[in-house]
Amino acid sequence: MARIVIVSARFGAGHDRAAYALADRLNGHEVEVLDFLDLLPPALGGRLCRLYRRQLQTAPRSWDWTLRALGGPRGAALASRAAGLARRGLREALGDRTDLAVSTYPLASHALARLRGRGELTAPLAVYLTDPAVHRICVTGAADLHIAPNHLARQQARALGARAAAVAAPLVASAFRPAAPPERRQAREAFGLPGEGRLALVTAGSWGVGQVRRTAHDVARSGTVTPVVACGSNTALRDRLRAEGLAHVFGWVEDMPGLMRAVDVVVQNAGGLTSSEALAAGLPVLTYRCLPGHGRANAAVLDRLGLARWIRDPADLAAALASEDRPSPAAQPAEDPLPLLEKLLDRA
Structure with a gap:
């Protein structure tokens, strides 16, 4: 039985629902879902979540500007440094035995990549892309595989530096099906x-x-x-x-x-x-x-x-x-x- 760790974040519901839909389907394995925000220094994760929500509610155009800034040449480096704040908590949560790490949230992907770069994560790393379109900060060259929800997202991931990318059906709960x-x-x-x-x-x-x-x-x-x-x-x-x-x-x-x-x-x-x-x-x-x-x-x-x-x-x-x-x-x-x-x- 393999131990698989999935790292998500409670920014909205999309990252979490994909993580838990994947966990439900990994029958026969030991699966743990972690919240990236809980791995940050005390109280920081909650503050970031509230700030992001308030930004979308009161100044949504500023999120557009934020993503444009992060999409520049320094965007991935900035995301990596921010993700580094979770390195210690993530390393402890992974423990001594992790056979596969999967990320459904961009900063979690970069945090896991930092662990790989320091030799603190030797297991394969997969990134599951939850959105139809791919932003620069969603991609890390340290991942063994990026899983995209459509062929355009796969092309975008490859263009942004993904070493390998494949297409798979979006992860949703099995209860979502056509009604009789x-x-x-x-x-x-x-x-x-x-x-x-x-x-x-x-x-x-x-x-x-x-x-x-x-x-x-x-x-x-x-x-x-x-x-x-x-x-x-x-x-x-x-x-x-x-x-x-x-x-x-x-x-x-x-x-x-x-x-x-x-x-x-x-x-x-x-x-x-x-x-x-x-x-x-x-x-x-x-x-x-x-x-x-x-x-x-x-x-x-x-x-x-x-x-x-x-x-x-x-x-x-x-x-x-x-x-x-x-x-x-x-x-x-x-x-x-x-x-x-x-x-x-x-x-x-």
Whole structure:
């Protein structure tokens, strides 16, 4: 039995859900999931998480500027130095026996790379890329393999210095799957949603950041669908939308697979996790009023691949919501990531 350590971070939910989806599928191995923020000096991880969330909520354009700065020649070096703050905690957490290390979060990748450079990690290192588009800080030349969710992401990773890159299907929980007609009715009843008519799920990740309010009202004004809004942990947004008369507004949803089985289309702002989950559920996906920075980069890749149409003009929204076109299954990678990791274990 191999010991596999997966390092994620609780910045939103995308990195964590990919990590735990992978852990659930690694049957027969001893798997531990670590949070990068908990490996930093005391209290620093929590402060960084709160700062990032506040930045996206109050000054989202500044995140665009941040990513541009990190995408420059010195970006990877800066990320590596920042990741070095977790080196001691990570080395202790890895212990004396680690047969494979996997990262689902960029700074964790660089922290593991620093351990390899110092000879403190001798096990193979894999990086799982959670977003459709790849930023410079997501790639480290120390990794044995980068696993990308599409062929464009693989090309980007190779261009940014990945020694080896492969494509595999995005890691999502198995509960995200197309709904049978009875399940659609049951899900609508469970969530108190209309039994008839088309429903559009408006979602913006676990934190409910971005132009969610404007998106929800634009969807309602389209006249083609009824909006169902998932606000995540953003209770202020939930309360405001309810006060403004939207009938189907949720805060934190525990059963997101069930909610997706109730709707006909998903409108999101280019989060990698939401797109992957919706596509696994067999739903058409639209990107609208996307987040700056990684949101726009993800939107461009998803649109180019034909996986999620990027609606840039509000005038085009109604027609897109009324369309029942779905991505071709051929547009989505079907390769399982597990054999790729097993090959690394064989080399260990």
